[in-house]
Amino acid sequence: MTIQDLKNRNLLLFEAISGSRAFGLATENSDTDIRGVYYLPKEDFFGLNYISQISNETNDITYYEIGRFVELLQKNNPNILEILASPEDCIQYKHPLMDFLKTEDFLSKLCKDTFAGYAVSQIKKAKGLNKKILNPIDKERKSILDFCFILEGQGSVPLKEWLHKSSSSEGVFAGRDGSSQENCGLISIDHTKGMYALFYDESGTLGYKGIIQNEEANQVSVSSIPKGEKPVAYLFCNLDAYSVYCKDYREYWKWVTERNEDRYNVNQTHGQNYDSKNMMHTIRLLQSCESIFKHNTLQTRVDNREELLDIKAGHQSYEAVMKKAEELIQSIDNLYSTSHLPDYPDVEKTTKILIEMRKNLYQ
Numbered sequence: 001m002t003i004q005d006l007k008n009r010n011l012l013l014f015e016a017i018s019g020s021r022a023f024g025l026a027t028e029n030s031d032t033d034i035r036g037v038y039y040l041p042k043e044d045f046f047g048l049n050y051i052s053q054i055s056n057e058t059n060d061i062t063y064y065e066i067g068r069f070v071e072l073l074q075k076n077n078p079n080i081l082e083i084l085a086s087p088e089d090c091i092q093y094k095h096p097l098m099d100f101l102k103t104e105d106f107l108s109k110l111c112k113d114t115f116a117g118y119a120v121s122q123i124k125k126a127k128g129l130n131k132k133i134l135n136p137i138d139k140e141r142k143s144i145l146d147f148c149f150i151l152e153g154q155g156s157v158p159l160k161e162w163l164h165k166s167s168s169s170e171g172v173f174a175g176r177d178g179s180s181q182e183n184c185g186l187i188s189i190d191h192t193k194g195m196y197a198l199f200y201d202e203s204g205t206l207g208y209k210g211i212i213q214n215e216e217a218n219q220v221s222v223s224s225i226p227k228g229e230k231p232v233a234y235l236f237c238n239l240d241a242y243s244v245y246c247k248d249y250r251e252y253w254k255w256v257t258e259r260n261e262d263r264y265n266v267n268q269t270h271g272q273n274y275d276s277k278n279m280m281h282t283i284r285l286l287q288s289c290e291s292i293f294k295h296n297t298l299q300t301r302v303d304n305r306e307e308l309l310d311i312k313a314g315h316q317s318y319e320a321v322m323k324k325a326e327e328l329i330q331s332i333d334n335l336y337s338t339s340h341l342p343d344y345p346d347v348e349k350t351t352k353i354l355i356e357m358r359k360n361l362y363q
Contacts, residue, residue, distance in 0.1 A: 001051055003061060006038045013037045013066060013095040016086040023284065024301045025308055035083045036063040037098070042362045070354045073101070074345050076110040078118060078285060085298045097357050103298050105353070106345045112336050115289035116329060122282040123325055137252040143215045145181065147242040150198070151234045159211070159235065182210040185223035186235065194239055196220065197231035211235070218242075279321050280312040286328035293335035 006012055019033035020026045040051065052068040055061060064072070064080070072080040085103045148159035157165075163180055185208030186196040201208045206229075209221040220237050284302060291299055302308060311321055 001044075001049075001054060003054055003056060003063065006054065006063060009041070011038045011040070012063070012093060013039060014083075014098050015063075015091075015093040016083060017090040017092065018083060018086065022082070022086055022090045022300055024305050025280070025284070025312075027309070031060060034061040034092075035079075036061075036093075037066055037069045037083075038063050039066045039358070039361050045358075045362075066357060067354060070101070070350060073106045074347050074350055076106065076108060076114045076345065078111075078115050078288075081106065081111075081298055082288075082300050085300045087301050097360055100353050100357055101350075104296070105350055107292060107296065107298060108342045108345045109336060109339060110344055111289055111292050111341075112332060115285055115292070116332050119282045119285045119289070119325070120329065122278060122285075123322070137249050139253070141249060142245060144212055144217055144220060144237065144239075144242050147238045147245070148211065148220065149236045149238070151236065156236065162233070181212070184208060184211050185225055186211060186220055187222055187225050189234075194237045196222070196235045196237065198233045198235045199223070199225050199229050200232050218246075276312050276314040279325075280308050283311060283321065283324060283328070284308055286325060286332065290328055290332050290335065293332060293339045293341070296339075296341060 013036075015034060015036035016022070017032060018035040020030045021032060038054070039045070040049070044050065050065070052065050054063050069080060069083075073084060081103065084101060084106070145159055149156040150159055150162040152162070159181075166180070180200075183201050183204055185199040185201060185206070187199075189195040189197060198211075199208065206226060208223045208225075211220050213221050219239065220235075287302070287304070288298065288300075291297070310316060316324075
């Protein structure tokens, strides 16, 4: 079933402009998002063709089946509550039965988890983005050799530097080049973590496995060392740091591959090192949650358009936006503790409303 099918068969119950235009935050470049509610023909609902949601290819237009819509309202889903609380001038069609669903029947203390909880997750995401922008990772991937160090005196030197120095005319491996790691053998040292004795086989006949067997290795190799051989150095492998690097590398280049280049370029232009559009909506969501606990109602359209667009434009520093978010979270915590909202929506009551709506639709 398609969106056009819903309209052709008169299955729509509700349709409204949503997103930035409903919030009062639209600019000349803003898209027009449409959200709505529909019901299925009786034979599809009671049969095997239940469809809970229908969207277009870009997800700019999305409709929810009435049962799924009520289910998400009962869970205090922010996006769904905001659809139900759409400003009058954004509502394009409303079936009389939709008057049965009232926002106040669904608002509860659960909004702290859904509104503020989601906002906190976006703040963490923004901090991660801030870290990615400020700390780009080279495309050339490091190997575990970059996390190995040779103990020297009271300190240490990077293994690669030590190998290069040791292959010079006066070094341990005189006459060899930096690839001499392949002629090295390691044995682990008892009662230590990441510590190894390093041996060197100039002839290449003792069967040493090298420090690593290939550049993709995730740990160093250990070898069988003949009796009587003496270590030429002691090596420390920081495997924990290597694991963190691998995780950061994977996440960074996944982000580079998937990021929205237009939005990224905007963020680079304003130079504040955070996704300004995302943080604008995060602050809006926190302010909306604060208003729920202050006034026991949900106001979709914002009163502080200029302040929020100022954040979107990157006119406020990362630190200032984070401070604003933290203050809002603290305010929500304080209001939550004295709120008279129920802990959860009345599921029994709202389910009965849904049943009555379906009875009317299927008569």
